[in-house]
Amino acid sequence: MKSLKISLVLAVCAAALSPLTLLAQQSRPWEKIPIPKLHDFKPQQPKRIVLKNGIVLFLQEDHELPFISGSVLIPGGSREEDPAKTGLVSMYGQAWRTSGTAKLNGDALDDLLEAKAAHIETSGGEDSTTLGWDSLKGDADQVFALALDLLLHPAFNAEKLALAQQQEASGIVRRNDDEGEIANRESAKLVYGANSPYTRQTELATIGAVTVDDLKAWHDRTLGGKLIVGIEGDFDPVAMEAKLRAAFEGLPPVKPAPARHDVFAGPKPGISFIDKEDVNQSNVEIVGLGTDRHNPDVPAIAMMNDILGGGFSSRLFQKVRTELGLAYAVGGGMSFAYDHPATFRVMVLTKSASTVDATKAAMEEIASLNTQTFTQEELDRAKDNILNSFLFRYDTKGKVLSARELLEFYGYPADYLETYKAALEKVTLADLSTVAKKYIHPEKLAVLVVGNGPEIKPGLDELKLGPVQSIDITIPQPGNPDKGEKKQ
Amino acid sequence: MLSREKFWFWNGAVALLALAVAGAQAQDLKSFEQRTTTKVLPNGLTLIVCERPEAPVFSYSTFIDAGDVNDPSGQSGLAHMFEHLAFKGTSEIGTTDYAAEKDALAKVEAANNAYEAEYLKAVGRDPQKLAELQKAVKAAEAEAHKFVVPNQFTEVAERNGAAGLNAFTALDETVYFWSMPENRLELWAWLESGRLADVVPREFYKERDVVMEERRMRTDSNPEGRLFEQFLATAYVAHNYGRSNIGWPSEVGQITATEAMAFHKKYYIGSNIVVAVVGDVKAAEAMPVLEKYFSKIPAGPKPEEMTTVEPRQFAEKTVIVRDPSQPVYVEGYHRPDFRAPDAAVYDAISDILSNGRVSRLYRSMVRDQQIAAEAEGVSPYPGDKYPGLFVFYAAPLPGHTPAEMRDSIHKEIEKLKTADVTDEELAMFKTRTRANLLHGLADNQGLANDLAEYQTRYGDWRELFRQLDRVDKVTKADIRRVANQVFQASNRTSAWIETEAPAATAKKDGGVQ
Secondary structure: OHHHHHHHHHHHHOOOOHHHHHHHHOOOHHHHOOOOOOOOOOOOOOEEEEOOOOOEEEEEEOOOOOEEEEEEEEEOOHHHOOHHHOOHHHHHHHHHHHHEEOOOEHHHHHHHHHOOOOEEEEEEOOOEEEEEEEEEHHHHHHHHHHHHHHHHOEOOOHHHHHHHHHHHHHHHHHOOOOHHHHHHHHHHHHHHOOOOOOOOOOOHHHHHOOOHHHHHHHHHHHOOOOOEEEEEEOOOHHHHHHHHHHHHOOOOOOOOOOOOOOOOOOOOOEEEEEEOOOOOEEEEEEEEEOEEOOOOOHHHHHHHHHHHHHOOOOHHHHHHHHHOOOOOOEEEEEOEEOOOOOEEEEEEEEEHHHHHHHHHHHHHHHHHHHHOOOOHHHHHHHHHHHHHOHHHHOOOHHHHHHHHHHHHHHOOOOOHHHHHHHHHHOOOHHHHHHHHHHHOOHHHOEEEEEEOHHHOOOOHHHHOOOOEEEOOOOOOEOOEOOOOOOOO | OOOOOEEOOOOOOOOOOOOOOOOOOOOOHHHHHHHEEEEEOOOOOEEEEEEOOOOOEEEEEEEEOOOHHHOOOOOOOHHHHHHHHOOOOEOOOOEOOHHHHHHHHHHHHHHHHHHHHHHOOOOOOOHHHHHHHHHHHHHHHHHHHOOEOOOHHHHHHHHOOOEEEEEEEOOOOEEEEEEEEHHHHHHHHHHHHHHHHOEOOOOHHHHHHHHHHHHHHHHHOOHHHHHHHHHHHHHOOOOHHHOOOOOOHHHHOOOOHHHHHHHHHHHOOHHHEEEEEEEOOOHHHHHHHHHHHHOOOOOOOOOOOOOOOOOOOOOOEEEEEEEOOOOOEEEEEEOOOOOOOOHHHHHHHHHHHHOHHHOHHHHHHHHHOOOEEEEEEEEEEOOOOOOOEEEEEEEEOOOOOHHHHHHHHHHHHHHHHHOOOOHHHHHHHHHHHHHHHHHHOOOHHHHHHHHHHHHHHHOOOOHHHHHHHHHHHOOHHHHHHHHHHHOOHHHEEEEEEEEOOHHHHOOHHHOEO
């Protein structure tokens, strides 16, 4: 009886979508399969300890395997580096570990750890840097001591900085080889601006300007921030807490991170093109400004994203891939970051000749969010998709720990996932229309095509998005930043 | 880098780089055996259930012992095309009226056959007739489409919480997988057994266009994709490992639904399939449910093994791709398959040469000589079921050349041939292998994949643990002996990209020499 009712409701609501009107004829045998109550599950939360100096510890016991891993999350990342030294934090993340400490240089550290199948690694990111380690339980004390030594007494050296500079240089000269990488990078620059702290790119000149003193200064400055220490694995919680307190309680009180005052204007509408002669497929990116997780509209936006380009039943996937066969890779939506607006981004990869058709089709699906009424069926499906798989955000103790560290880092409440889930459940059709109206403005989006110019027929002017702006991606050579050797 | 697998669904974030992490003494095989139940059904299909009740979820892996290596001549890319079809539903899901749809699909096939017959005419192909026949195909497809509920199979899976839903086709195998809340086990068994037993050639020709786009993305428009396709095609003269696994454009572009269904009939039989489930399931309760559904899959004799054995290479071969992108160097040596007594020795060589900052290639080429951004030697590639290659890969730093990569790699090979590796290097390989195995045990999906793979390849999932015995037995002398056997110039194929400015490449398809 239940399934009949659902089918009837569906047939009425989905009158505009021709195949769905016939659903009532289906027997839908899968709906007769019982779905028992899910086994009780309360994800194990890590123990949170705030030290007097403001450093936060998380202890997550997990006794399944005899391993212990840990990490220190340090506020401050590449968005804060000097633009003339873009690449500093990335190279800091490499050279910190490869240089090692005064007691044990990086190469000796490699030998010692690999013999135990243990690891200590460092990395530099957009808003933070990280020191992480892992080992067998039996080696954990020694490995922790080594990691702590690296945290407190790093010995940055010129040789390892040079090695990091070479790695960066290799990335720079290769950055125009893969069209997906070009599309990714250049579309983000359209949204944030080429000189934004979120998109400015490393150049041979900027990485060459970084010195060992810069790395030391960066380390000394960021180490004074609010560190977040997370430990997971097969340990005794009392002993571990004592050990961490002994290690971190002596550090000076943490300094708050300076507030950021970034400006996010969003892209200039229109169409841009990057010619790449050695491909037969176009990468099309349709981009705009996204939002951040503080925005109370995020739950409704998440549902809208699922309907637009999230799942296999999404409008983009159904239209561009399944119905038109124009793409293997198609999808997208409006992303949200924790502390700054992310991007709105829809992408589609299609053969050169169908570039215009596929772009039009994708644009139409974006526009449809405002013109084609959301159906109850679409909302129900989006809710099922998101809520029934929500469990996989915390189905391991490691995921629970990582989530708590992130929330702590960005200053969100510890129960954020629960309240977010509750808000997702409450999203209505009216909410969907509201957020579509509020955030979906096709006329404000920028379109970027990376592809093989002569093969793209009909041409991009057929899209009628104004004059096609050509983007120069020539890689500047040091000492001659404007006129580099033309690589592509 | 050296991945040759094609996924059904593109995921921009897919990173299959297994992060090598720590560990040591292997978890007791006995305790693992107590949690793992195996059953072979009357149709020959093997079920494995491994209880790991960490959270109310499970993951599964369906492992088909057939991949693109099994594609018949002229039909490269067929196994992968079929994999795409396996997401299109069955006679019960994805259709409004299967009886009518079946007739409509037969008409699509007839129309396509007529079109293909005209298209393939070497003499007297009539362009006007061809256009009409193509129109007829489109019309027949539109008629069949009326009965389709698009993507209903994946929709039902996703609405029921499927996470990581995907599949891949490699040369050796085809694997389907996802994770779900544990209370959907029976629903999953219905979906999975249905699509294995009762597949319908729905929307086949449109999906073929999708696969052509996948080829453009992975191979045609990707410099390394182009390089590796040419490299393998050159390294192999007889065996299908040399054939493009996504398919040559002319072949994958003309695969028919009839051919895909014939592939299904031959390879998707009980004896050729292992299904592993890992997570919050109790074997005593789950096994009868799985048995009920998976018994639907047809029985049949295990398909015959292929006769082709790659003949011994006696001529050194070289491929140069002149391309606007930055240089990359590759070379490969033929080696035996995974069952060879020396299989673990190859693993040792690969580990010692390539694993991390202690590895010989990193220390020599990246750290000390400072000529490469990365350098590694891995095997087997492109598959392990049949004799594959031991492959070296290096990316030169700006200002350095593929020739320097080659010379440095050869120096490292010479060292392996003339001097023993150190005790520390050998011990490190053994410790890391154990640790990696142990780490893998805490991941439902990875474990399901491993159990299914080892059950298929060795006839017993316990080999996942027993392989450590073979690893333990590797000696320094073994490494030297194998290096001398395999790393011979006459057994080598090398390939590299030589950067050439776009203006000089003149003709578009003239880049490959």
